[in-house]
Amino acid sequence: xxxxxxxxxxxxxxxxLLSIVAPTPITNEVSSEKLYMNNEFENIxxxxxxxNSEDYSFSQRDINYIDEGRFFVRRIDFNSNDGYYxxxxxxxxxxxxxxxxxxxxxxxxxxxxxxxxPLDTIIMIKTDRYNxxxxxxxxxxxxxxxxxxxQEKIVPVSIIKEDGYWKVTYRFKNRQGSHGxxxxxxxxxxxxxxxxxxxxxxxxxxxxxxxxxLGEDGYYYMSPSSYIPYTETSFLRNPSMYVxxxxxxxxxxxxADILGRSYLLIGLDNINDEGFIPTLPESNWxxxxxxxxxxxxxxxxxxxMGDTYLKAYKKFGYVxxxxxxxxxxxxxxxxxxxxxxxxxxxxxxxxxxxxxxSYDKPHxxxxxxxxxxxxxxxxxxxxxxxxxxxxxxxxxxxMLKGVKVTTDDWxxxxxxxxxxxxxxxxxxxxxxxxxxxxDLFVLQNTLFKLxxxxxWDLDILMNAKKIWMIENGIVDYKQ
Numbered sequence: 364x365x366x367x368x369x370x371x372x373x374x375x376x377x378x379x380l381l382s383i384v385a386p387t388p389i390t391n392e393v394s395s396e397k398l399y400m401n402n403e404f405e406n407i408x409x410x411x412x413x414x415n416s417e418d419y420s421f422s423q424r425d426i427n428y429i430d431e432g433r434f435f436v437r438r439i440d441f442n443s444n445d446g447y448y449x450x451x452x453x454x455x456x457x458x459x460x461x462x463x464x465x466x467x468x469x470x471x472x473x474x475x476x477x478x479x480x481p482l483d484t485i486i487m488i489k490t491d492r493y494n495x496x497x498x499x500x501x502x503x504x505x506x507x508x509x510x511x512x513x514q515e516k517i518v519p520v521s522i523i524k525e526d527g528y529w530k531v532t533y534r535f536k537n538r539q540g541s542h543g544x545x546x547x548x549x550x551x552x553x554x555x556x557x558x559x560x561x562x563x564x565x566x567x568x569x570x571x572x573x574x575x576x577l578g579e580d581g582y583y584y585m586s587p588s589s590y591i592p593y594t595e596t597s598f599l600r601n602p603s604m605y606v607x608x609x610x611x612x613x614x615x616x617x618x619a620d621i622l623g624r625s626y627l628l629i630g631l632d633n634i635n636d637e638g639f640i641p642t643l644p645e646s647n648w649x650x651x652x653x654x655x656x657x658x659x660x661x662x663x664x665x666x667x668m669g670d671t672y673l674k675a676y677k678k679f680g681y682v683x684x685x686x687x688x689x690x691x692x693x694x695x696x697x698x699x700x701x702x703x704x705x706x707x708x709x710x711x712x713x714x715x716x717x718x719x720x721s722y723d724k725p726h727x728x729x730x731x732x733x734x735x736x737x738x739x740x741x742x743x744x745x746x747x748x749x750x751x752x753x754x755x756x757x758x759x760x761x762m763l764k765g766v767k768v769t770t771d772d773w774x775x776x777x778x779x780x781x782x783x784x785x786x787x788x789x790x791x792x793x794x795x796x797x798x799x800x801x802d803l804f805v806l807q808n809t810l811f812k813l814x815x816x817x818x819w820d821l822d823i824l825m826n827a828k829k830i831w832m833i834e835n836g837i838v839d840y841k842q
């Protein structure tokens with residue numbers, strides 16, 4: 364009974380706080396409201412609030428990190444073409460400063476004053492009592508298959524001074540069949556120290572406007588033109604969550620910690636019952652080359668997120684993150700066992716090269732990208748290091764053997780590396796400028812940490828690639 368009363372009290376307190384630093388509707392009449400508890404553990408209370416009215420409905424995820432800060436993301440579905448949906452909230456403070464990055468990635472700092480806030484950038488506000496980072500008021504139309512079409516015209520977020528507070532207002536044009544997204548992260552503590560050069564560079568390069576977007580159900584990335592559905596301003600829910608990976612692996616700020624954890628919690632719902640995060644749209648070239656349709660398994664995307672959940676578990680200790688990387692690794696391990704090419708060295712020792720993709724309907728065997736293979740080896744070795752599960756080590760070493768057996772075949776005449784081992788037993792396709800080298804670099808460090816040696820064959824691959832990078836003026840590789 365005491366636990367239940369504490370839970371009810373905590374929810375009540377959060378609702379009061381959210382009326383100050385997270386949005387609540389101040390116009391339209393509400394016809395129904397529901398509150399759900401998503402997670403409650405350690406220092407987190409994670410709720411979803413659903414409101415329905417005649418003109419709109421919305422779902423808002425509020426994640427409160429006790430003694431740290433809070434995150435919210437709201438999706439508003441418009442049921443009318445008339446007028447505007449408006450929502451306001453209050454930020455405590457008398458004096459304030461506005462910071463944002465311009466199109467040239469220069470940091471702009473201004474005194475906070477009444478009026479429209481800048482477009483085309485994330486908004487950073489610091490008052491004498493609170494700090495908050497806010498999104499733009501983007502509107503979308505669902506295209507299906509995890510893809511949103513972003514509508515080009517948006518209304519600027521505005522702010523006005525009130526007694527002891529600043530009132531922030533979001534406005535969205537009502538368009539039936541469309542929805543708006545708004546999000547924010549706030550704390551009474553400093554969110555990002557932009558006086559540190561490393562943090563300044565990181566946040567200047569966190570897009571969240573042109574190529575990257577944060578949605579109510581995950582991280583979105585600009586759709587490739589080869590994906591279906593596609594428009595020039597569409598975004599797909601990307602399994603790999605590039606910016607979220609940086610927040611977890613690089614971090615360095617309270618904002619990164621809160622946003623990273625929040626989107627990993629949201630991302631738990633995107634791991635399907637089979638145990639992987641599907642790429643929901645159809646890829647033209649995968650369909651043409653391998654007869655793979657929408658909802659396919661991409662080994663790199665899933666290893667990226669498995670490794671990120673692993674890092675987050677070690678960093679924050681949430682068992683939900685451990686459950687996530689274990690679930691992802693179990694599916695991946697089954698994929699490895701069932702979808703690999705066997706190769707042998709001169710002594711008859713067997714190695715595996717693992718196919719990049721799988722699909723739940725009949726399809727052709729796929730290629731093996733060197734970067735997918737190497738990254739997965741590293742991830743499985745890191746899980747072995749933490750969990751001491753011998754199956755992880757056996758899989759990783761079998762995959763490593765597959766690379767070692769084929770070392771010379773990966774190297775091209777100009778010292779660049781082939782991108783992939785193809786299903787007909789040949790090598791080809793164009794490699795990324797630095798990605799594969801960086802993956803090899805990290806794997807070598809893991810091997811040295813676990814076993815006290817660098818792998819000679821991996822060094823051969825790295826040395827060749829390095830020669831090619833230097834000759835082509837590429838310098839932004841790991842050193």
